[in-house]
Amino acid sequence: MRYCWLFIGLISSCVFAEQPKPQRQQELLNMLKHDCGSCHGLPPKGGLGPSLMPDALADKSDALLIDAIQNGRAGTAMPPWKNFLNIDETNWLIQRLRQN
Ligand code: HEC
Numbered sequence: 001m002r003y004c005w006l007f008i009g010l011i012s013s014c015v016f017a018e019q020p021k022p023q024r025q026q027e028l029l030n031m032l033k034h035d036c037g038s039c040h041g042l043p044p045k046g047g048l049g050p051s052l053m054p055d056a057l058a059d060k061s062d063a064l065l066i067d068a069i070q071n072g073r074a075g076t077a078m079p080p081w082k083n084f085l086n087i088d089e090t091n092w093l094i095q096r097l098r099q100n
Contacts, residue, residue, distance in 0.1 A: 018088045028093055031084070039077060044097070048077055052097050065094050 020028060033042055036052070044052035057065065069090045072080035081090070 018091065020089050020092055024089070025092070028085075028089055029096070032093060032096075054098050054100070057094070057098055062091065062094055066090050069093070 019025075032044075036044065036049075039047055039049040040052050041047040046052075046056075050056065066087065068078060069085065070080060070082040070087070072078045085093070
């Protein structure tokens with residue numbers, strides 16, 4: 001029985017590994033508002049930076065967007081965020097942006 005729980009624990013930690021914890025999700029959403037919003041707008045319809053609304057992202061791959069957020073875009077105002085966001089968090093933010 002004990003092994004059974006262990007097994008369930010292992011599976012669930014694999015399945016949910018990519019989801020930031022609820023408190024971290026809140027921090028990420030705040031960051032989206034305050035940090036990203038200053039350039040991309042709130043809602044992020046575009047400003048100094050381009051729109052990050054679902055229709056604007058629809059034809060862009062996750063890989064392209066993750067790269068833009070992690071590494072920034074050299075020669076533009078888009079700064080790199082890799083010191084603040086890991087890949088899972090970046091990916092989670094992109095999926096959020098794709099949804100609303
Ligand atoms: C100082 C202004 C600024 C801030 C702050 C900023 N961005 Fe940007 N961002 C830009 C600009 C300008 C571009 C366009 C770069 C280019 O011309 O390729 C951009 C591009 C992007 C792209 C690529 C969009 C595309 O269509 O290729 C994504 C995704 C993005 N930003 C997400 C974010 C997120 C998420 C944050 C907050 C964590 C953020 N940005 C914060 C200015 C900013």
